[in-house]
Amino acid sequence: EAGVTQFPSHSVIEKGQTVTLRCDPISGHDNLYWYRRVMGKEIKFLLHFVKESKQDESGMPNNRFLAERTGGTYSTLKVQPAELEDSGVYFCASSQIRVGILSYNEQFFGPGTRLTVL
Amino acid sequence: TQLLEQSPQFLSIQEGENLTVYCNSSSVFSSLQWYRQEPGEGPVLLVTVVTGGEVKKLKRLTFQFGDARKDSSLHITAAQTGDTGLYLCAGASGTYKYIFGTGTRLKVLA
Numbered sequence: 001e002a003g004v005t006q007f008p009s010h011s012v013i014e015k016g017q018t019v020t021l022r023c024d025p026i027s028g029h030d031n032l033y034w035y036r037r038v039m040g041k042e043i044k045f046l047l048h049f050v051k052e053s054k055q056d057e058s059g060m061p062n063n064r065f066l067a068e069r070t071g072g073t074y075s076t077l078k079v080q081p082a083e084l085e086d087s088g089v090y091f092c093a094s095s096q097i098r099v100g101i102l103s104y105n106e107q108f109f110g111p112g113t114r115l116t117v118l
Numbered sequence: 119t120q121l122l123e124q125s126p127q128f129l130s131i132q133e134g135e136n137l138t139v140y141c142n143s144s145s146v147f148s149s150l151q152w153y154r155q156e157p158g159e160g161p162v163l164l165v166t167v168v169t170g171g172e173v174k175k176l177k178r179l180t181f182q183f184g185d186a187r188k189d190s191s192l193h194i195t196a197a198q199t200g201d202t203g204l205y206l207c208a209g210a211s212g213t214y215k216y217i218f219g220t221g222t223r224l225k226v227l228a
Contacts (some may be wrong), residue, residue, distance in 0.1 A: 004160070031214065042122075043161070043206070043218040056215060091160050106151070107208075107216065109160035 002026070004110035006092050012116045018080040021113045025074070025094030031055075032075050033095075033107060034067060038088035046090075049075060061086075082117045089114050121145075122209055122219035130225045131197055139192045139205055139222045147209035150190050151216070152181055155204040164192075197226045 005024045013019050025032045034046040046065070047057035051072035060067070064083070069075040079086055093107040122143045131137055141150070149168045153161035165174050167183035167190060174181045178201075180193040194201055207219040 006160075035218075042220050043208075045215055045217070048214055093160075106163060106166055108163060109153075111158070111160045 004092055004094050004108055006090075006110040006113050008113060009111065010114045010116075012118065013082055014118055015084055016081045018078065019082055019115060021077045021079075021090055021092075021115070023075045023077070023092030023094075023110060025092070026108055029094035029096050029108075030072070031095045031107075032069060033093040034075070034077050035091040035093065036088050037091070038085070043091065046077075079115075082115075084117050087115055087117045122207055122217055124205075124207060124219040124222050126222060127220065128223050128225075130227065132227050133199055134196055137194050137197060137224070139194075139224070141190045141192075141207035141209075141219050143188050143209060143217075145209070145211075145217075146187050147211065147217075148187070149210045150183055150187070151208045151210075152190070152192055153206040153208065155206060155221075161206055194224075197224075199226050199228050202226050 004026055007022045011019050030051050032049040035043050036046055037043045045059040047060055047067055048055045049069045052069050064079055066078045089112045091112045092110045095107045122141055125140045149166055151166045152164045154164055155161040165176055165181045167181055170185045170187045172183045178195045182191050190207055202225050205222045208216040210216055
């Protein structure tokens with residue numbers, strides 16, 4: 001089974017430009033997450049989709065960031081216009097909820113997109 | 119704001135030695151995951167612990183979830199060079215949202 005894939009693996013852009021990151025989750029996973037790690041900091045949650053709906057976007061830094069998941073399959077994260085502080089590694093993860101006596105959520109991560117804004 | 123502190127931040131040991139990595143918080147988590155990440159790759163899930171006091175073993179790795187579900191530890195027995203990497207804990211706030219720890223960078227020397 002294919003894992004979570006992300007494209008591109010690296011992106012170098014100028015301040016003010018637009019960049020779109022793509023994530024393809026594991027087939028059949030309804031939940032899709034975006035995370036970000038900026039230099040020297042911990043991985044931080046950006047937002048969570050359940051199918052095509054945004055469940056929680058409390059981690060999105062500002063309105064320059066727009067995430068979509070049309071059709072509930074792959075997702076895109078657009079940064080427009082990019083600023084220097086947007087540099088970092090953007091991770092996507094997907095999961096299905098394991099339901100039982102104790103429900104929990106195993107997330108599987110993609111390799112990340114390293115974004116550098118100059 | 120929920121925080122997960124990991125210690126130590128860096129650890130360099132000789133092959134064959136044992137080590138323990140700690141993940142601590144003042145918050146209660148519904149579940150906690152441990153990941154290992156290598157350069158240029160995403161975090162790879164090692165284990166999920168759900169019940170307070172739970173102990174899970176994965177070959178030479180032993181994971182424990184604290185009784186109060188606020189802390190966790192990862193113990194590696196007889197470390198190998200292949201264990202080198204960044205170890206991350208992540209606590210679930212509810213079912214969906216994970217808070218990541220600061221990470222422990224482990225280097226095992228031959």
